Amino acid sequence: MIKEFTKGLFKENPIFVIALGLCPTLATSTMVINALGMGAGVIFVLVCSNIFISLLKNFIPDNVRIPAYIVVIASFVTIVQMVMEAYAPSLYAALGVFVPLIVVNCIILGRAEAFANKNKVLPSILDGLGMGVGFTLALTLIALIREVLGSGTITLPGCVITVPVISIAPMRVIAFPAGALLVLGLLKAFFQYKADRK
Amino acid sequence: MKNILIIALKLAVICLVAAGVLGFVNGVTAPQIAASKAQAELNALSVINKTGTIGDRVEGDGEGVNYYFPVSDNGKVTNYIMSLKSMGYGGDLIILGNFKTNGEIIDAKLMEDAETPGLGKKAENAAYMTKFHGTGSDKPVPVKKTMLDAADADAVTGATITFTGVSKALEYGSNFAKKLGGQQ
Numbered sequence: 001m002i003k004e005f006t007k008g009l010f011k012e013n014p015i016f017v018i019a020l021g022l023c024p025t026l027a028t029s030t031m032v033i034n035a036l037g038m039g040a041g042v043i044f045v046l047v048c049s050n051i052f053i054s055l056l057k058n059f060i061p062d063n064v065r066i067p068a069y070i071v072v073i074a075s076f077v078t079i080v081q082m083v084m085e086a087y088a089p090s091l092y093a094a095l096g097v098f099v100p101l102i103v104v105n106c107i108i109l110g111r112a113e114a115f116a117n118k119n120k121v122l123p124s125i126l127d128g129l130g131m132g133v134g135f136t137l138a139l140t141l142i143a144l145i146r147e148v149l150g151s152g153t154i155t156l157p158g159c160v161i162t163v164p165v166i167s168i169a170p171m172r173v174i175a176f177p178a179g180a181l182l183v184l185g186l187l188k189a190f191f192q193y194k195a196d197r198k
Numbered sequence: 199m200k201n202i203l204i205i206a207l208k209l210a211v212i213c214l215v216a217a218g219v220l221g222f223v224n225g226v227t228a229p230q231i232a233a234s235k236a237q238a239e240l241n242a243l244s245v246i247n248k249t250g251t252i253g254d255r256v257e258g259d260g261e262g263v264n265y266y267f268p269v270s271d272n273g274k275v276t277n278y279i280m281s282l283k284s285m286g287y288g289g290d291l292i293i294l295g296n297f298k299t300n301g302e303i304i305d306a307k308l309m310e311d312a313e314t315p316g317l318g319k320k321a322e323n324a325a326y327m328t329k330f331h332g333t334g335s336d337k338p339v340p341v342k343k344t345m346l347d348a349a350d351a352d353a354v355t356g357a358t359i360t361f362t363g364v365s366k367a368l369e370y371g372s373n374f375a376k377k378l379g380g381q382q
């Protein structure tokens with residue numbers, strides 16, 4: 001059972017191994033705080049949608065399952081959006097358009113289709129948690145590299161750490177979308193190399 | 199036929215439940231969202247206005263100006279703070295601008311946007327608006343990248359649509375202030 005949780009962290013990491021949800025990864029990995037906020041939103045939506053899709057798997061007719069999943073997912077995303085706007089307005093302002101775009105994050109629909117509609121509730125929760133945490137870890141790692149090299153800072157909730165030396169002349173390209181692709185590609189290559197050596 | 203009806207009914211049930219839940223969450227969060235927006239505007243007003251007393255809110259022209267506040271010093275209107283709307287790259291922009299009665303921009307702040315983090319989002323920084331300070335009367339508001347100096351033009355590269363949205367709104371506000379020309 002615990003394997004359902006841990007597989008999402010490394011062996012089947014959604015970003016580095018399955019390569020799902022790359023668009024928000026590239027877009028929101030500019031600052032560590034954005035990555036953490038986005039990660040929290042995705043974990044919540046993924047776990048909730050996995051629970052409900054697992055519960056409703058016998059109720060939802062097979063030939064309209066995709067629209068039904070999207071309704072469930074979009075509802076949770078809208079809840080996240082409203083709650084975030086009400087209680088964490090600065091995070092909401094920073095993530096902007098990428099909060100509603102969680103709806104079309106392939107990880108969530110992917111897990112609904114590949115896992116939650118075939119499994120019971122508890123494994124689905126663990127799968128959602130593992131994938132969500134795996135996504136957050138990968139996103140935060142990319143954001144950490146990009147923010148340190150690209151801006152010379154580390155922005156955490158409530159404080160900003162300035163990295164000496166780099167902050168004087170940061171590599172601006174790393175902060176741009178091209179830098180996101182570069183960092184993601186190199187990290188994916190690294191994880192592939194690690195996996196191949198085993 | 200019967201099968202299709204059952205499928206449609208099931209989908210409708212899912213949608214109904216979802217709509218009900220969302221309505222409930224909206225009911226809980228809407229007052230909080232309105233309160234935090236009002237608070238943010240109040241904070242911004244005190245940041246961009248350093249002189250005079252802010253008067254009562256006046257409705258705008260229904261186009262580029264949502265509403266405005268005349269700011270007066272000893273009974274005479276010296277400047278206007280306006281809530282301006284415009285289009286950015288990711289959707290609507292709401293900008294709070296402070297204009298002298300001759301149209302000169304004193305300061306501005308981007309209040310609401312859905313721009314790309316790391317690019318258009320930079321317009322939220324106070325430093326972004328410094329290139330507009332003092333323009334609008336003697337100097338025209340820079341609405342094209344070629345009207346900026348090299349360093350500022352570099353800073354808006356990659357987010358030209360955001361820049362155009364912000365500058366057009368400020369130009370509109372500047373003209374609106376000229377039109378008001380000191381009246382309440």
